[in-house]
Amino acid sequence: MGPNGAGKTTLIKCVVGLARPDGGRVVIDGRDVSAGKAAQALIGYVPQNPSLPGLAKVRDLVAYAAWLSGVDAARTDEAVKVALDKMQARDLGSRRIRTLSGGQRQRVALATGIVHDPRIVILDEPTVGLDPGQRLKVREVIRHLGAERPVLLSTHLTEDVEHLADTVAVLAEGKIRYQGTLAGLATTRPSVDGRPGSPFECAYDDLIMSFGGAE
Template sequence: MTGLRVRHRGTVALDSVDLALGTGVHGLLGPNGAGKTSLIRVLATVARPSAGRVELLGRDTAGRRALGEVRARLGYLPQEFGYYPGFTVREFVAYVAWLKELPAAGTPAAVERAVARVGLADRADAKVRTLSGGMVRRLGVAQAIVNEPDLLLLDEPTAGLDPEQRVEFRELLRELGASATVVVSTHLVEDVAAACTEVTLLDAGRVAYRGTPGALAALGETSGGPGDHPVERGYTAALRAHRATEAPR
């Protein structure tokens, strides 16, 4: 994407964002209101930019035909996703597979695979309304990956997961990132440090930092800033550096 600009209710949510993402797991960090969710929504084709060019999976999303092709190849988990509480886990994931127009012959196997990958195989026949908050979040990941997407977008995917589940989720992210472009918006720097190949830090709608988690951690080691983790210290140092050099808009 180049020159991306997004306005939301009269406020500039993203401004002059240039970003190219390849195969791997890309972490999105930033304070509340930095523009992370706005960027995820544009990548998911849910929101349209006010200006700029967005190319996803080799297609310019300005065209209606291209939008349909891109949506069939992406997976998306928003911060809050809608579901039918009366469906079973299996039924809900199958319903999303149908919406994504997966071939009928391969859908049952795709559903079972997605449910198993998020650790819900033993709850496949349970009603969604009986699931805990963490299980519902894992269900959200399952529906996002049922079509084996080439572009996977996850907004705060580990919210509600316990530490053991987060470790398992990081392993899944690394597995998915081996062959797809995975974008994860999160406030948890441990997830970025453990699972991401690259990190983009947004601040007030602009890119404040982009690099590897290791480079961000190294920045934290030399900054002496606050934080219990090197990536946390690097996060603070990068924000300070960006704000010191950013020209007023």
């Protein structure tokens, strides 16, 4: 996590192979992501504000994503069913994208990212722009995903991290400034100063402000 402009999306793009890092490499299950499609097939990626075709039906869109990800045609129907079930979106299958709410669209986008049963799921700002009720629903399905496989999630919303994350890395000015548990970051605060936030939120704010950044 980190403030806007910290470099979260750039880092995510390097991880999924959409951008080439200036140095180092990204390895998943012993495979270099830059090596090609075999390594990238291990990743389920949902970008920030994914653009979904409004006239497409949900089931058709997820099936198309399955085809793009190399799912065998004989397995596509079952893969689509499983992905929609995991996203609590089976009842949306016959709906057109343009008729969905923001939270429903985001769950459909998540279904397109997991339909090929990836090794790891990578989500860029998955709850941005959602109202509180929609955000709770999306968090719920992300939590279920995290019980099955690793999920790497970027966000600038501390409440998302507090409700979803086992570990957190804080990015500021393009560098990792903290990596560890939420509790570990909270203990870095020297004192309680009465600000209306959780210990984690206040510690995060202190850390970001120490590098000259703020939301």
